[in-house]
Amino acid sequence: MEAVIVKNLVKIYGKDKTAVDDVSFRINQGEIFGLIGPDGAGKTSIFRVLTTLLLPDGGSASVDGFDVVKDYKQIRSKVGYMPGKFSLYQDLSVEENLNFFATIFNTTVKENYHLIKNIYIQLEPFKSRKAGQLSGGMKQKLALCCALIHKPTVLFLDEPTTGVDPVSRKEFWEMLKQLKSQQITIVVSTPYMDEANMCDRIALIQSGKLLSIDSPKNIITSYPEQLYAVKANNMHVLLKVLRKYEQVMSSYAFGEFAHVSFKDPGFNPDQAITYLKDQGLSDIELKKTAVTIEDCFIKLL
Amino acid sequence: MKQFLIFIKKEFAHVIRDRKTLLILFGMPIVQILIFGFALTSEVKNAKIVIMDQANDISSEQIIAKIKASRYFEVEKTVMSHQQMENVLKQGDIRLAVVFPANFNNDLLHHNLAHIQVIADASDPNSATTLTSYIGAITQDYMTGILTTNNIPYRITPEIRFLYNPQLKGAPNYVPGVMALVLMLVCVMMTAVSIVKEKETGTMEILLVSPFSPFKIIVSKAVPYLILSLINVTSILLLSVFVLDMPINGNILLLFAESTLFIITCLTIGIFISVKTNSMQVAMLISLMGMMLPTILFSGFMFPIENMPLPLQVISNIIPAKWYYIIVKSIMIKGLGFSAIWKETLILVGITVFMLVISLKNFKIRLS
Numbered sequence: 125m126e127a128v129i130v131k132n133l134v135k136i137y138g139k140d141k142t143a144v145d146d147v148s149f150r151i152n153q154g155e156i157f158g159l160i161g162p163d164g165a166g167k168t169s170i171f172r173v174l175t176t177l178l179l180p181d182g183g184s185a186s187v188d189g190f191d192v193v194k195d196y197k198q199i200r201s202k203v204g205y206m207p208g209k210f211s212l213y214q215d216l217s218v219e220e221n222l223n224f225f226a227t228i229f230n231t232t233v234k235e236n237y238h239l240i241k242n243i244y245i246q247l248e249p250f251k252s253r254k255a256g257q258l259s260g261g262m263k264q265k266l267a268l269c270c271a272l273i274h275k276p277t278v279l280f281l282d283e284p285t286t287g288v289d290p291v292s293r294k295e296f297w298e299m300l301k302q303l304k305s306q307q308i309t310i311v312v313s314t315p316y317m318d319e320a321n322m323c324d325r326i327a328l329i330q331s332g333k334l335l336s337i338d339s340p341k342n343i344i345t346s347y348p349e350q351l352y353a354v355k356a357n358n359m360h361v362l363l364k365v366l367r368k369y370e371q372v373m374s375s376y377a378f379g380e381f382a383h384v385s386f387k388d389p390g391f392n393p394d395q396a397i398t399y400l401k402d403q404g405l406s407d408i409e410l411k412k413t414a415v416t417i418e419d420c421f422i423k424l425l
Numbered sequence: 426m427k428q429f430l431i432f433i434k435k436e437f438a439h440v441i442r443d444r445k446t447l448l449i450l451f452g453m454p455i456v457q458i459l460i461f462g463f464a465l466t467s468e469v470k471n472a473k474i475v476i477m478d479q480a481n482d483i484s485s486e487q488i489i490a491k492i493k494a495s496r497y498f499e500v501e502k503t504v505m506s507h508q509q510m511e512n513v514l515k516q517g518d519i520r521l522a523v524v525f526p527a528n529f530n531n532d533l534l535h536h537n538l539a540h541i542q543v544i545a546d547a548s549d550p551n552s553a554t555t556l557t558s559y560i561g562a563i564t565q566d567y568m569t570g571i572l573t574t575n576n577i578p579y580r581i582t583p584e585i586r587f588l589y590n591p592q593l594k595g596a597p598n599y600v601p602g603v604m605a606l607v608l609m610l611v612c613v614m615m616t617a618v619s620i621v622k623e624k625e626t627g628t629m630e631i632l633l634v635s636p637f638s639p640f641k642i643i644v645s646k647a648v649p650y651l652i653l654s655l656i657n658v659t660s661i662l663l664l665s666v667f668v669l670d671m672p673i674n675g676n677i678l679l680l681f682a683e684s685t686l687f688i689i690t691c692l693t694i695g696i697f698i699s700v701k702t703n704s705m706q707v708a709m710l711i712s713l714m715g716m717m718l719p720t721i722l723f724s725g726f727m728f729p730i731e732n733m734p735l736p737l738q739v740i741s742n743i744i745p746a747k748w749y750y751i752i753v754k755s756i757m758i759k760g761l762g763f764s765a766i767w768k769e770t771l772i773l774v775g776i777t778v779f780m781l782v783i784s785l786k787n788f789k790i791r792l793s
Contacts, residue, residue, distance in 0.1 A: 175634045177792045196790070201636035211627030215442045216435065227431040228637045270631075 127153045127188060127278050127309035128174060134182030135169045135332075143169040145332035146183070151311060151325075156304055158323035159313040160417065166332040167313035168208055171282045174311070175205045188277050201229070204276030206267050208283040214256030218247055218266055221255050222273060229274035239306060240269045243299055261292030268299065272308075279303065281312040285319065297322045317418040328421055335424040344415045347423065349373060349385035352393060353413040356405040365403040371396065376422060383419060428637055432645035439619065440649065450615065454607040454657045455664065461599040462669045469552045469559075473501045474521040475513055480529035484539070488567050492523065497559050514546055521545045521556050600665040601753035602726025605746040607661065608654055608684070609691055609720050614712035616650050616695030621708040624699075630792065639790050647692045654688045655681070674760030683756065683766070686773050687749040693780035694745075700787045720746040748772050 128151035135144035144166045151157040159167045172178040174187055176196035184191065190198045212221045222244075226233045237244070243265050250258065255266060264284055271279060281300075285293040297319065300310055312323065320326045321340045328335040328343070336343055356362040363382055366375040371391060375384045386396070393410050400408050440446055476492070478485050493500050501519060504510045513519045524542035526532075533539035543560050545553040620643070623629040632642055658681065665671045673680065695712070702708045721727055723741035730741050741747050748769040755761040755769075763770075 172792060177630060177633060179791060197636075197638075200634050203634065205631060205634040207627050207630050209627045211631050213435065213439070213628060214626070216438060220435075220438070224431055224435055225631070225635075228428055228632070228635050230428070230636060 125153050126150045127155075128157075128186070128311060130170070130174070130183070130185045132183035133170065133173060133180055133185055135166070135173060135178065136181045143332050144173070144180075147329070147332070147334050148183070149327050149334065149337050151309060153309050154304065154307050155324040156300060156310045156312065156322070158320055158326040159311070159329055160315075160317060160320045160326050160421070161313075161329035162315055164331075165329045167329060168282055169332075170329075171205075171280050171311070171313065175203060175280055176200055202277050204271035204274065204279040206271040206279075206281045206284055208286065210263050210267060212255045212263070212267055212270060215254055217252050217254055218258070219251040221266060222269055225270040226273045231274050233273060236273055236275050239272050239275055239303075242302060243269055243272075261288050261295070264288055264292070264296060265299075268296075272303070276308065278309045278311065281310065283313055283315065285314060285316065293319070317416065317421060320417040326417070328417075328424060330421075330425060335421070340417055343417065343420050347415040347420055350389070351413050351415050351419060352384045352386075352396075353378070353381040353409075353411055354384050354396075354400075355381050355407070355409040356400060357407040358405060361403070362400070362405060365400065365405070369396070369399055374423070378418070381413075383413065429641065429645050432637070432642070433648050436619070436646065436649040440653065446615075450611060450653060451657070451660070453610070454603070454661050457607055458600065458603050458661050458664050459668070461603050462665070469520075469555045470497060471499045472497060472520040472552070472556055473518055474498050474523065474556075475501055475504050475510060475519050477504050477507075477510055477522065477524045479527045480525045482528075482530035484530040484533055484567075485525040488525075488541075488564060489523075491563050491567060492560070495559065495563060497556070510544070514544065517546070519546065520549075520552065521560070523560060599726070600661070600669065600671055601750050601757060602724060604658065604661050604684070604753055605687070605724055605726065605749045606717070606720050607657060608688055608749075609716050609746055610712070611657060612650055612654055612688055612691030613695040613698065613716045614709060615653075616647060616692050617698040617702070617708040617712050618705050619650075620646050620696065620699035621702055621705050624703055625705055633791065639788060640785070643696055643784075643788070647689075647696065650692060650695075651685070651688055654691075655685065658684045658688075671757075673757050675756035676762065679763060680753065680756045683749070683752045683770065683773075686770065686777070687745065687752075690745045690749075690773050690777040690780070693777050693784060697780050697784040697787070700784050700789070719744050723747055724750045726750050743776070745773060745776050748776075 128149075130147060130149050133144050133147045134142070136142050147166075147170065159170065161167055169178065173180050173185055173192060176192050176199050179193060184193075186192065187199050188202055190196075190202075192199060213224070216224065222233055226236075247262060247265055247269065250262065255263065258266065268281070268284065271281070285296055288296065293316075300312065300322070303310060314320070323340060325337065325339050326343065327337040338346070354362065354366070359377065359380075359382070363375065363377060366372050366382060366384060371386050371388065373385045373387045375382055377383075384396075386393075397408050397410055440450065474492075476489055478489065489500070492498050498521075501513075504513065504522075510522050510524070514522060522544040524544065526540060526542070529539050529541070541564065543557050545557050547553040623632065633639065662673065662677075662680075666673065694716070698708055698711050698715075702711065723730065723737070723744040724746040725741070730738055730747070733741070752766045752769050752773075755766050759765075
């Protein structure tokens, strides 16, 4: 059974600012589904429609079989939602926040403690500290606890790792993996491409349009060309001359390398090295490299 | 119910942990009642005056002695020429000059008619009028003194009694006004700001995606401020009774019941503002400008409504503070019962219901 069904969803702000443009996808129960895309791609708008906070301007969506427009009340008592911005009471302590949200959702911390135990253990030493004085990572953990405390069927996490340090980010994803084993469907959005691999399935989204939906593995293996990483003494010149080279299909900067793919599948990369040397570049390094989600994203643009 | 209680507990925690809010909430009423009660009275005390006595006879001396004895005047000095008098008046410190012409006593005794000239600095017309009438009263008093000794048969002495406030104290007028003002500010601004704050910090987003319905959110937001405002009413009344020596003549329970009604009226206005705005600054500005000014102008506690042009008089009818001001004055000062204020009470109920209905109609169960 599908936990979330989105059909031809359209969301328009004002007169003509289309934030979500004819988006359709289905999320299976118990999977971690990632919405991957840069800022302003329409991720938050999709989340807000699914959590009944915004009305769609076209198409339909349902969560747990309930329509987001008609049955908003049922959805509101079943799902867990963690907005992108830290949205707990900064002047209440960790414990007070948790108790407050547990009570608002008609439950107690004790009843569902097993769900948050692994996360809350790390927060326990600071339980009388005010939420506003926690570190970024701790805040996200507390927000996750508060969103989980009523044992939601679907958990919506809007950019939960934005502004969080790499170690906390990794920990956070470990927690999501654990929650998956509790049969909670998790819908998560992130602008970080490297986090895509942690999801069961991902949807790549850009300017309100879906580019591709599949498991991260399938998306990577469906990348049609062999990808090379190139480095030379002058990055700026390298990118310029690569763009002029007629054999090159695509080229773009990727960290300290330039990622390049060639038009002819049987192309001998040594030719490219010779070409680059002719253009006056030195210290040239060219090697095959593995495709990442980011490469797929750039390819799909 | 448990949801309600924890929400209210949370609201109290917000107020108590924020020192600034706490200070505004409980400091403002006290400061205002003291400022209005002591500093801003319309009585004129210790006005500096000069006297030019060209007569220097027994009558003028007796009147001057009476003026000097009065607590309203402080005779700064005596001047000798008109030129000198004009100069001191121009300096601005001196509010009034009294001139006795030569032969004052003679005129009084032989012609039965004597003049004194009273020159007041009317750049502040209200106090000028008040001061000249004080002088008039003093001379009148002196005349009555002479007349009783001379035994003239027919005499009409108007005996004036000031009802409800015989000593013409300033405080009775201000206390009901300050109560209306403070409750208006506290209730409207605090509720509006506290609801809009949830919108601004994003917590409203989480609250909306919960089984706790938006209507309940609003009600549980209003309850703490109702309680806090009642504490404010109590502290204002205590101050006015024990510091400003102003007794409560009417039924105190009725006063509290009417205050509760007015607080609820204000809360619904605050809720309406919060429904219509999305940022704390805007909510605060609207509450301050939109509520405080009309309350001061149109409630009748600073400026008499009867003197306003007709359109403004009509506008004043939609200001809840006007009706509450009348109610409090009736109960506190005149000591009247419910039968005298049922009309005003009904109007307040009407405004409350109206505000509640339009707030609920405009309330958004979603974002934007």
